[in-house]
Amino acid sequence: KLMRQTSNMLCCGFLIHNLTFKGKKQSYKQLHPKEGWQVYSSAQDPDGRCICTVVAPEQNLCSRDAKSRQLRQLLEKVQNMSQSIEVLNLRTQRDFQYVLKMETQMKGLKAKFRQIEDDRKTLMTKHFQELKEKMDELLPLIPVLEQYKTDAKLITQFKEEIRNLSAVLTGIQEEIGAYDYDELHQRVLSLETRLRDCMKKLTCGKLMKITGPITVKISGTRFGAWMTDPLASEKNNRVWYMDSYTNNKIVREYKSMAEFVSGAESRTYNLPFKWAGTNHVVYNGSLYFNKYQSNIIIKYSFDTGRVLAQRSLEYAGFHNVYPYTWGGFSDIDLMADEIGLWAVYATNQNAGNIVISQLNPDTLEVLKSWSTGYPKRSAGESFMICGTLYVTNSHLTGAKVYYSYSTKTSTYEYTDIPFHNQYFHISMLDYNARDRALYAWNNGHQVLFNVTLFHVIKTEDDT
Numbered sequence: 001k002l003m004r005q006t007s008n009m010l011c012c013g014f015l016i017h018n019l020t021f022k023g024k025k026q027s028y029k030q031l032h033p034k035e036g037w038q039v040y041s042s043a044q045d046p047d048g049r050c051i052c053t054v055v056a057p058e059q060n061l062c063s064r065d066a067k068s069r070q071l072r073q074l075l076e077k078v079q080n081m082s083q084s085i086e087v088l089n090l091r092t093q094r095d096f097q098y099v100l101k102m103e104t105q106m107k108g109l110k111a112k113f114r115q116i117e118d119d120r121k122t123l124m125t126k127h128f129q130e131l132k133e134k135m136d137e138l139l140p141l142i143p144v145l146e147q148y149k150t151d152a153k154l155i156t157q158f159k160e161e162i163r164n165l166s167a168v169l170t171g172i173q174e175e176i177g178a179y180d181y182d183e184l185h186q187r188v189l190s191l192e193t194r195l196r197d198c199m200k201k202l203t204c205g206k207l208m209k210i211t212g213p214i215t216v217k218i219s220g221t222r223f224g225a226w227m228t229d230p231l232a233s234e235k236n237n238r239v240w241y242m243d244s245y246t247n248n249k250i251v252r253e254y255k256s257m258a259e260f261v262s263g264a265e266s267r268t269y270n271l272p273f274k275w276a277g278t279n280h281v282v283y284n285g286s287l288y289f290n291k292y293q294s295n296i297i298i299k300y301s302f303d304t305g306r307v308l309a310q311r312s313l314e315y316a317g318f319h320n321v322y323p324y325t326w327g328g329f330s331d332i333d334l335m336a337d338e339i340g341l342w343a344v345y346a347t348n349q350n351a352g353n354i355v356i357s358q359l360n361p362d363t364l365e366v367l368k369s370w371s372t373g374y375p376k377r378s379a380g381e382s383f384m385i386c387g388t389l390y391v392t393n394s395h396l397t398g399a400k401v402y403y404s405y406s407t408k409t410s411t412y413e414y415t416d417i418p419f420h421n422q423y424f425h426i427s428m429l430d431y432n433a434r435d436r437a438l439y440a441w442n443n444g445h446q447v448l449f450n451v452t453l454f455h456v457i458k459t460e461d462d463t
Helices: 002-007 066-138 141-174 181-200 257-262
Strands: 038-044 050-055 206-218 224-227 239-243 250-254 267-270 281-283 286-290 296-301 307-312 333-336 341-346 353-359 366-375 382-385 388-392 400-406 411-418 426-432 437-442 445-454
Touching (some): 141 181, 206 257, 206 388, 206 411, 206 437, 224 426, 224 437, 239 257, 333 382, 366 400, 366 411, 382 426
Antiparallel strands (some): 206 445, 250 267, 286 296, 333 341, 341 353, 353 366, 382 388, 388 400, 426 437, 437 445
């Protein structure tokens, strides 16, 4: 293009000419005719295009001298510059597209950040509300914790008094007669009474957690019962063992938990009747069980080997009419807690839902009954703690304490207290108030669960 523009403008004199590359003309300046081709100036027009000014020297149209070669060299340089400009333009266009793409991505990121910010505010509000609700639940614990702190101070005082008494006793051994023994004995009795009163405040509580199990022994069939007496003295740790849920009358006795584990039975009892189910209980030296194929409750004395009482539980279903989910003639469940002796069963009059009755331990007479709305056939097992019935939702893996009914307030609530069903099939689950533990028969394994109770400590100012 440059050759075509300049070929018609060369003459025998000197010539000054402006060349433009895709741009407008620039001012020109005269040079000596003998001077060669020169790029005089370069600039950009308002549209950003490159403008070059080239000065053409005087030249003979017929000569092919060194100046012609200079012209060709200059043309090649101009062509190279043009190519460089094209490459630069392509790069600029590519970078411009990249910038547009980045701008779109930045806008998208900005929108995402705005959404995250909005979500964060929503989550913060939700978490704050959850924390507030948890704090509201914990507020009632503050006075209880304060009372615990007070009790802890009392216990510290008790320890200090015990140390003082120990020092006094040591002094008495060294010098008999230096102190009034009767007065000292009264101080010891007073301290024991205060400690006993303090412990009585912790007898009852609400079930909060179940941990374990601890496997004590592996024996027997898939179904059975084992238990200790919650009213026995501290020195009496006898264990009773009743295998199977029917067609059996043999009760095995062990003097201690260690002998139970080793299998060294101390005595065997042959009951006058077969039992039904696995929901028996030993209470104050006697065995309470459901007589096979009936709704009759039997009280059998281990000391005398005789039946002390028997009574029909009115309207109670029996023989797999209203059993627990696993069956096994578990219609009538006998149990004991800190308050006394209980029977849990179902009746047609209560539409197959659970009925709780408190029994007189001597006569088996029903003292009072509570009708719940929980279907007995939907319950895995149940147990009483401090007058509250706790019901599991299954006897299989994944079972949990799902429902509770308070006989004190005649109200119920749905709970969510899981426990580990290690051997997959529970056919007996009973609470022992002395041991503060749940005794369970889990698929031929005799296991123990620990329980955590929430205690409300009453002070002398409470009515």
